[in-house]
Amino acid sequence: MAGSQATVLAIDHHHHAAPVHGVSSIRVLPDEDGTKNWDRIIVDERIKSRLLSHALLALAHQQEFYLLPGALQRLVILTGPPGTGKTTLSTGLAEVVARELAHKGSTCLAEVNPHALPSEMLGESQRNVARLLDNSLPELSLRYRHVIVVIDEVESFAVRRSAASFEANPVDVHRASDAVLEGMDRLMKRCPNVLVIATTNFPAAIDEAFTSRADMVLSLSIPDIETASKIIGISLEELSGIWPEIKALAGETPLHRQLAQRCVGWDGRQLRRLPLKALSESKELALHPENLMADHLFAATQD
Ligand SMILES: Nc1ncnc2c1ncn2[C@@H]1O[C@H](COP(=O)(O)OP(=O)(O)OP(=O)(O)O)[C@@H](O)[C@H]1O
Ligand SMILES: [Mg+2]
Structure with a gap:
């Protein structure tokens, strides 16, 4: 048994639970959360539309593409700075x-935690990768009509062989990378209903042979002022759901823009946390968030 945190229980429609090795979480969709995550990310609409169209093309025409082997790899890479x-x-x-x-049927979202894969024992990593790609994911693909696999921080999974030089045994890294590539090819051939989304903030570290298999490489960037100002607005809006007194600030679009102008270079995660940062800067506000004012937000933009 390699790493118990690498195993989660998958609940299928008949509520049978089965361990899925190498997968850190599973969601069967659609669910009551709707499209929350999709809606909360503010990016250029073209990025969303290309991503969605590609996924629909790949998953809605499984049989058709099965007849055209190699036409679609069903691998998308998302790159961009942290947050x-x-x-x-x-x-x-x-x-x-x-x-x-x-x-047409339900969609299973399987999130792979790559750190759960290269095992405690380095020599095991090859076997773990093979187990994920040859057993776990194909099993999910039998249970659900559509499977979307998210491999976060894929650079630790498909290490660029020419650059691998950690304390890890390079021979082992080599073998693991080969195992990933061969395993991916088998997975794509056997499971036409699986689409893999791999993310990385370090694209240079990914094996070229992995990148070249991707149908699409999309890159997200640090928000511009327009986007940053929307993110700040959404974040205040969310807080006002809890403290209605904040509603006025949440509606003040020019304020969001002024704040955004002071947050040049901040990533989405930092922008989203700006109101919380403001709240945590004084004891009074921490105890009474409803007293949040524009000045507190401005102060929080400074470090
Ligand atoms: N463009 C954006 N619009 C709205 N919210 C954003 C945006 N970018 C990031 N966020 C928010 O920041 C937080 C972190 O986002 P997420 O974990 O998806 O980033 P990531 O790119 O995967 O980061 P990492 O590289 O550190 O894994 C989330 O709460 C997310 O909603
Ligand atoms: Mg991430």
Whole structure:
């Protein structure tokens, strides 16, 4: 038994639970959360539309593409700096795909934690990768009509062989990378209903042979002022759901823009946390968030 945290229980429609090795969480969609993750990420609409269209093309025409082997790899890579929404957007993609294709059957979102794979014993990593790609994911693909697999921080999974030089035994890294590539090819051939979204904030570390298998490489970037100002607005809006006194601040679009102008270079995660940062800067506010004012927000933009 390698790493118990690498195993989760999958609940299928008949409520049978089965361990799925190497998968850290499973959601069967659509569910009551709707398309929350998809909606909360503010990016250029073209990114969302390309991502969604590609997923629908790949998953709605499984039989057709089965007849054209190699035409579609069903692998998409999302790159971008930390905190730019890669993980949230990938899981959100599964939410919209599930909604669009609900008439054909359900969608399973499986999140792979790559750190759970290269095992405690380095020599095991090859076997773990093979187990995920040859057993776990194909099993899910039999149980659900559509499967979206999110592999976060894929650089630790498909290490670029020419650059691998950690304390890890390079021979082992080599073998594990080969195992990933061969395993991916088998998975794609055997399971036409599986789409893999791999994320990374370090694209240079990914094996070129892995990147070249991707149908699409999309990159997210640090929000511009327009986007940043929307993110700040959404974040205040969310807080006002709890403290209605904050509603006025949440509605003040020019304020969001002024704040955004002071947060140039902040990533989405930092922008989203700006109101919380303001609240945590004084004892009074921490105890009475309803007293939040514009000045507190401005102060929180400074470090
Ligand atoms: N463009 C954005 N619009 C709205 N919210 C965003 C945006 N980018 C990031 N966020 C928020 O920041 C948080 C972190 O996002 P997420 O984990 O998806 O980023 P990531 O790119 O996967 O980061 P990492 O590289 O550190 O894994 C989430 O709460 C997300 O909602
Ligand atoms: Mg992430």
